[in-house]
Amino acid sequence: xxxxxxxxxxxxxxxxxQGVAVQGALRSVGFQEVESLRIGKYMEMTLDTDxxxxxxxxxxxxxxKLLANTVIEDYRYELED
Amino acid sequence: xxxxxxxxxxxxxxxxxQGVAVQGALRSVGFQEVESLRIGKYMEMTLDTDxxxxxxxxxxxxxxKLLANTVIEDYRYELED
Numbered sequence: 502x503x504x505x506x507x508x509x510x511x512x513x514x515x516x517x518x519q520g521v522a523v524q525g526a527l528r529s530v531g532f533q534e535v536e537s538l539r540i541g542k543y544m545e546m547t548l549d550t551d552x553x554x555x556x557x558x559x560x561x562x563x564x565x566k567l568l569a570n571t572v573i574e575d576y577r578y579e580l581e582d
Numbered sequence: 583x584x585x586x587x588x589x590x591x592x593x594x595x596x597x598x599x600q601g602v603a604v605q606g607a608l609r610s611v612g613f614q615e616v617e618s619l620r621i622g623k624y625m626e627m628t629l630d631t632d633x634x635x636x637x638x639x640x641x642x643x644x645x646x647k648l649l650a651n652t653v654i655e656d657y658r659y660e661l662e663d
Contacts, residue, residue, distance in 0.1 A: 502617070508624055523625070523649070532644055534637075536583070536628040543589055543624035544604070547617040556615075563613055568604070 507578045510541035591622035
């Protein structure tokens with residue numbers, strides 16, 4: 502059993518309206534120090550395999566196929582035992 | 583200028599329908615090894631301050647007031663320079 506964490510973030514060159522909205526909300530309640538804010542997705546999963554190499558390969562496939570829209574999003578993942 | 587990362591996750595005891603849906607989608611396209619999956623939010627921000635203690639205090643306030651619903655969500659944050 503392996504534990505994986507996947508981070509999906511909007512590419513730097515792509516506008517992040519959700520982040521802009523949250524930044525505006527923070528500023529409007531007094532957090533003027535927030536200069537920029539970008540929002541991404543964070544997924545924690547457990548995988549029924551003990552082979553790290555296989556798990557990495559499968560995670561890459563998951564991200565490419567389903568979890569990230571690679572036109573506008575970047576992804577990265579971490580594996581722990 | 584400090585860079586902060588905020589993670590907001592649904593509490594372990596609370597059902598995560600979005601995670602269940604994504605897990606189902608992954609299984610339906612052949613990723614049977616996904617045993618469990620939970621989704622959270624991930625925010626990267628830059629703060630216009632150089633005082634780490636102040637920044638930590640303010641981040642805590644932001645999370646409590648706006649970024650997380652502490653009834654059903656947990657949050658944690660990391661600070662880097």
